[in-house]
Amino acid sequence: MPREADLPHVARLVDAAAAAGADALEIHNMGVLRIVREKGGPVPAHMGAYANVYTHLAARVMRDAGAVRVRPNAEVSLEETAILARESGVEVEVLVHGKIPLGVTDRCFLLTEPEESDPKCPSACGEVHWLTSRRWVLKTVGKGVLSGRDMCLLEHLPRLVADGFRIFRVEGYYETAAYRSEIGTVYREALARAFAAGPFAVEDRWADAARRHAPRGLCNGYCFGTSGRAYVGTVLQDANPVV
Amino acid sequence: MAELLASGGSMEMVRTAFDNGADAVYVGATGWSRRRAQYEMDDPAIVEAQRYARSVGRILRVAFNTLPSSSEVPLFLARTDALYAAGVRDFILTDPGLMMALKNRHPDTILHASVGCTIINIQDALFYKEAGASQVVAECRMGKSTMRRIKAEAGSGSRSSCTPPPATRSSAAAR
Secondary structure, eight states, X not given: OOOGGGHHHHHHHHHHHHHTTOSOEEEOOHHHHHHHHHTTOSSOEEEOGGGOBOSXXXXXXXXXXXXXXXXXXXXXXXXXXXXXXXXXXXXXEEEEEEEEEEEEESSXXXXXXXXXXXXXXXXXXXXXXXXXXXTEEEEEOSSEEEEEEEXXXXXXXXXXXXXXXXXXXEOOTTOOHHHHHHXXXXXXXXXXXXXXXXXXXXXXXXXXXXXXXXXXXXXXXXXXXXXXXXXXXXXXXXXXXXX | OOOOEEEOSSHHHHHHHHHTTOSEEEEEETTTSSSOGXXXXXXXXXXXXXXXXXXXXXXXXXXXXXXXXXXXXXXXXXXXXXXXXXXXXXXXXXXXXXXXXXXXXXXXXXXXXXXXXXXXXXXXXXXXXHTTEEEEEOOTTOOHHHHHHIIIIIOOEEEOOSSOOOSEEEOTTTX
């Protein structure tokens, strides 16, 4: 969330990314998108989770402002995402696994003093922090809040492929190297199987990895127009421990 | 020029706010605003509120500032068409696509970029200006220098809240 005083630094970062040959910039703030456009789009702009893309009309506005890809908000169902993909004229990225980004702030929730003086910074964000209340749990990473459960569309990949989606995201934000490696491998194999268009079944080792790396359980309810905490499926529906 | 804006969740509240000095009152359209459901108003009530606002020479703003889905866009356009026909000209929105669609459809509407747009710098304000907004809600910790710059460079008026919401950018899910 760049404030006014941060904008010159943001502009320098865009230049640095371009000079380094970055493949894309992930952008969550409309002002940053505008800065990239003013610079002539030196690096492709991808709109991220906090850009709050809900409609094809919003995606078009961002497209016209220079975005080449959007990530619809996790609340947007697969049915609505398909409409957005069809009508927006930009690439659409679908979150298939990982904790759902819910909010971001410019002040850290883990600190009690400013970052410059709080002794807990930066070690606090190397720890794992859960926010729990009654039946739900969220994960805080200091300046971001994520779902407690991991989104998981592993057993629904054939449908995503059939619906025409081609860009899939595994959210590794603040996850371990093992998480990224193992979950990434699962989805690489599973997607290859889904694209092969033959019979598709969730391998036991895929399911084991998904469950092992989701201590708070799995979810995908938003994709199917229901509660975000719900899991819709027949293979991994039991991976939901009680909070 | 400073304008005093108050919220209204019922016809009684709207009248009270205007009668006690509010230059403008904003109301939430049932099912479409960030207000709690009990404080939203249906179209007949909004039209009555609009008539009262006009009778006292003041402004009614109608909030459609939730984030709908693509399939709900026709419903949004139909609803805002009806309110426009009843005299409403000021709308508060969050989705930049809906802003542009409404502005293209009714060029004389005055669109306000809601607090959910999380406008925190001049570039944000310019983005929403290009989407059709001429008024922005200042994020609660926005400094006066940024507000002045937005006014000077974007030509946008800004609204400061006396009861600031949290300074976060979040999805509707998090709300």
